Amino acid sequence: MYELQDVSKCYGATQALHPLSLSLPTGRTTVLLGPSGCGKSTLLRLLNGLLPCDTGRVLFDGKPLPTGGDALLAVRHRVGYALQGGGLFPHLTGEENVTLMASHLRWPAAKTRERLEALVELTRFPTDALARYPSQLSGGQRQRVALMRALMLDPDVLLLDEPLGALDPLVRHELQGDLRGIFARLRKTVVLVTHDLAEAGFLGDSILLMREGRVVQQGRLADLEARP
Numbered sequence: 001m002y003e004l005q006d007v008s009k010c011y012g013a014t015q016a017l018h019p020l021s022l023s024l025p026t027g028r029t030t031v032l033l034g035p036s037g038c039g040k041s042t043l044l045r046l047l048n049g050l051l052p053c054d055t056g057r058v059l060f061d062g063k064p065l066p067t068g069g070d071a072l073l074a075v076r077h078r079v080g081y082a083l084q085g086g087g088l089f090p091h092l093t094g095e096e097n098v099t100l101m102a103s104h105l106r107w108p109a110a111k112t113r114e115r116l117e118a119l120v121e122l123t124r125f126p127t128d129a130l131a132r133y134p135s136q137l138s139g140g141q142r143q144r145v146a147l148m149r150a151l152m153l154d155p156d157v158l159l160l161d162e163p164l165g166a167l168d169p170l171v172r173h174e175l176q177g178d179l180r181g182i183f184a185r186l187r188k189t190v191v192l193v194t195h196d197l198a199e200a201g202f203l204g205d206s207i208l209l210m211r212e213g214r215v216v217q218q219g220r221l222a223d224l225e226a227r228p
């Protein structure tokens with residue numbers, strides 16, 4: 001699904017990503033793991049073209065990621081993205097947040113409703129909370145709304161930036177279990193950012209261990225831990 005060839009990114013004098021080449025397996029969950037500031041979010045944002053790379057290129061389905069226009073929009077529709085903290089619009093209800101893209105695309109109401117119902121079931125979101133605004137939802141519910149929104153157009157790829165950050169441990173534990181079930185059921189290409197080692201091992205088929213803008217190890221948790 002994704003192949004990165006010599007991709008790098010600077011912000012001014014900060015080299016957020018050193019030149020990097022790798023491919024991400026289709027239909028599996030890859031976790032970007034590493035401390036704050038190591039370039040996880042930057043790498044994630046390169047994957048949906050939200051951020052252009054300085055050097056190299058990102059191949060999506062064998063073709064270079066378009067840099068703009070309708071072609072990039074078409075890719076975005078195939079790549080669901082939930083940013084850190086969920087990124088929900090505060091002035092829209094949970095339901096409106098989830099169905100925003102469908103409205104833009106002028107989906108018929110029945111199709112939107114059917115998709116929403118499927119997502120509510122998938123994410124075990126309480127139906128009666130759909131009419132609430134983000135500020136009226138719990139942290140876990142907000143993350144479920146962000147997940148539903150990212151999945152609304154049934155994308156091939158799901159990019160999740162710290163979907164479990166800032167949740168209390170019990171909620172986090174429950175959502176981790178749910179996410180694992182959802183990933184197994186959907187079999188999409190998932191890329192998930194976390195700085196929690198146990199969480200990476202629990203959710204990831206493969207882990208990219210990052211440090212200071214580089215991928216320093218790649219593999220399953222057991223493989224990573226086996227090395228000094």
Ligand code: ADP
Pocket residue numbers: 011012014015016034035036037038039040041042043
């Ligand atoms: P992570 O997601 O692992 O915390 P980021 O990809 O957000 O890391 O950031 C990588 C590096 O790039 C950090 O040093 C960060 O301070 C810097 N950085 C990220 N975004 C910007 C930006 N918009 N402008 C300037 N520096 C940035």
Ligand code: ADP
Pocket residue numbers: 168169170172173174176177178196197198199200201202
């Ligand atoms: P944290 O310390 O990040 O808050 P938790 O205490 O919630 O993490 O969970 C500890 C670890 O238990 C998780 O990182 C994960 O590896 C594992 N875990 C989470 N949910 C489940 C689950 N439903 N079934 C089995 N193991 C789980």
